[in-house]
Amino acid sequence: MAGRRVVVFPSAAELGPVLASLVASRAEKAISSRGRFTLGLSGGSLVNILSKELPALPELDCSKWVVGFCDERLVSFDDPESTYGLYKSQLFSKVNIPDNAVLTIDSSLSVQECAEDYTRKLKKAFPDDEFPVFDLLLLGMGPDGHTCSLFPDHPLLEENKKIVAPISDSPKPPPQRVTMTFPVVNAARCVSFVSTGGSKAQVLKEVLEGRDGSVYPAARVAPTKGELFWLLDDPAAASLSIHVERPGSGETL
Numbered sequence: 001m002a003g004r005r006v007v008v009f010p011s012a013a014e015l016g017p018v019l020a021s022l023v024a025s026r027a028e029k030a031i032s033s034r035g036r037f038t039l040g041l042s043g044g045s046l047v048n049i050l051s052k053e054l055p056a057l058p059e060l061d062c063s064k065w066v067v068g069f070c071d072e073r074l075v076s077f078d079d080p081e082s083t084y085g086l087y088k089s090q091l092f093s094k095v096n097i098p099d100n101a102v103l104t105i106d107s108s109l110s111v112q113e114c115a116e117d118y119t120r121k122l123k124k125a126f127p128d129d130e131f132p133v134f135d136l137l138l139l140g141m142g143p144d145g146h147t148c149s150l151f152p153d154h155p156l157l158e159e160n161k162k163i164v165a166p167i168s169d170s171p172k173p174p175p176q177r178v179t180m181t182f183p184v185v186n187a188a189r190c191v192s193f194v195s196t197g198g199s200k201a202q203v204l205k206e207v208l209e210g211r212d213g214s215v216y217p218a219a220r221v222a223p224t225k226g227e228l229f230w231l232l233d234d235p236a237a238a239s240l241s242i243h244v245e246r247p248g249s250g251e252t253l
């Protein structure tokens, strides 16, 4: 791993523009070296942050982006629980990501078939990789330490062959989902968590400082060769004792 950076902002409002500039800078780097930028999105608060901040970037060109989902809920796209549905109405409608460059699930399938279908889509998009190597994955962390749809104590934490796995007993509703597995998460060139709010403070202390952090799925995120960022606000970072970075205004990551 290239080293973990824990970066703290006074508030979520100040975190947003820096996250957007991180996305833009990794996009520029990827496009200039490989001709495209591959981005994996998660739901939760990221939807609002990205939908506000990315369209506000000057001259953002997403025509060479390929976008996938770190996990997705098995519901139709017009269901308010659909992560794709939220991004479609709040973000994709405002930026020029080509429609066919957004890799969506087929929500009409069974959860098993849906995971197989999404695996085929990712393999087609990453034909040269055993496990897809995304340029950037954006992750959230739940109050139980879950990330993607990888939940504490679940057998999927040990999945090391599949690219995408089905889950039909998600402790957080809806129960049926598909999720990227750890081999994909940890193959990425850059992974960034975004975690804000005081309700995350205790679990963040365990994940970032705990002796046995691996009981928390988020603590198992450690890209083999890539960068790892934890972008937090002050309330989320309130219990941390480790060294954190506090960027000045206009600083980029």
Ligand SMILES: O=C(O)[C@H](O)[C@@H](O)[C@H](O)[C@H](O)COP(=O)(O)O
Pocket (backbone or CB within 6 Å): 042, 043, 044, 045, 046, 071, 139, 140, 141, 142, 143, 146, 147, 148, 172, 173, 194, 195, 196
């Ligand atoms: O699929 C889900 O149920 C959510 O997407 C969930 O996994 C979310 O990403 C985390 O709970 C972090 O949520 P916040 O970003 O809102 O803290």
